[in-house]
Amino acid sequence: MESIKKVQVLLLDDDDDLREGMKWMFETVDLPMQGYATFDAFKNGLDEHVNSDAALCLLLDLRMPDMSGLEVFEWLKRSGYSLDRLPVIFLTGHGDISTAVESVKNGAFDFYEKPTTDQRLIERVKQALQKSGEYLVNLEVLKQWSERIDRLSPREREVMFLVAKGKLNKVIASDLDISMRTVEVHRANVFDKLKVRSAAELATLLSRLSDRLGFDQLAGLE
Template sequence: MGSSQLEQAKNVQVLLLDDDDDLREGMKWMFETMDLPMEGFASFEQFRVRLDEYVNSTAELCLLLDLRMPDMSGLEVFAWLKRSGYSLDRLPVIFLTGHGDISTAVEAVKNGAFDFYEKPTTDQRLVERVKQALQKSGEFLANLEVLKQWSERIDRLSPREREVMFLVAKGKLNKVIASELDISMRTVEVHRANVFEKLKVRSAAELATLLSRLSDRLGFDQLAGLE
């Protein structure tokens, strides 16, 4: 499969927010000749009403964001994205900047932007950097899929199995779990075996590591303080 076919197969979308009509047209032409679909927006409002459509899609994303715009600056848009809870891994941001704004753009990168490029931006290096940003977005999506799979496995546990799962993950012995839940040791052993089988883990340590990594994303309050 050629590189252009690969890009199409991967389902990618480059977004551009810039009030310069000529720049948007030129950038769209450049990226689409590289088989990288681009949608341009002249204003924040146009961008805002379409954003969730893209974020909730399966496309790998990258946002090219003009640092200086008349109604709402790129920095203000960037701050809004972060304040609104949009992941900069899902939507990596590359700032487009003039020569006098380099220091501001560098500061934006320190605050989570993926990169910045000085206008004019008809440069193959920008295309390559956008491809790297798209790859980062793809990795985020892949991680989401893994979390979804684990969540589905955990959802298959009974309420009692979930209780046992959390106590096992915290390193408690079967006899302690039996005492805390007021059930027999044999029942704990059965639930423990079911948990290991359904989650496809082999030890309490492996279970603890897994749940610790998933706790923030899946809302496991029971794992507070779990190492």
């Protein structure tokens, strides 16, 4: 946990005693917990947590009276919340093990059978928090790259994407109706501003960025 500066464990469970016990258990190992008794309360506070700089983990009761944990899980996915940003660990009774296993196949981080007051759950939560923290670090790296791309001129962006597609300078010159020398200058500027050394490295970078930002936002080409 050394690499994560802030952490926050979230718990959605309608059992008052369980929330109190879990809060005590996690806070004794320096893991702050925010408990929610209802989906509405959880939903209203979720964005504040997701938009913070704290690594997160959600402990989610599979069976609740108003909205089941599985329904909450599907809502999270439909609403676009990243399960890397917010790893979900289901809390389940013995009769729900098969459902919990299926949820892991569908993206949940793990599940634990109640009662869950043991060291194994604490360690698994720490691993989930580590995953969330890595997501935040990666997001910050991609943000820095996108800011570098924002500093490129429109023509440099055009050249950047054509270079990343593996096109030769003479082909780029023909496509853009500019001289070879101009292409060479733009290509050098792109490599310098983005601090990459080859077309292959540039292509890899843009592929990573497209997953987060979309080529439309970066290029204005396609």
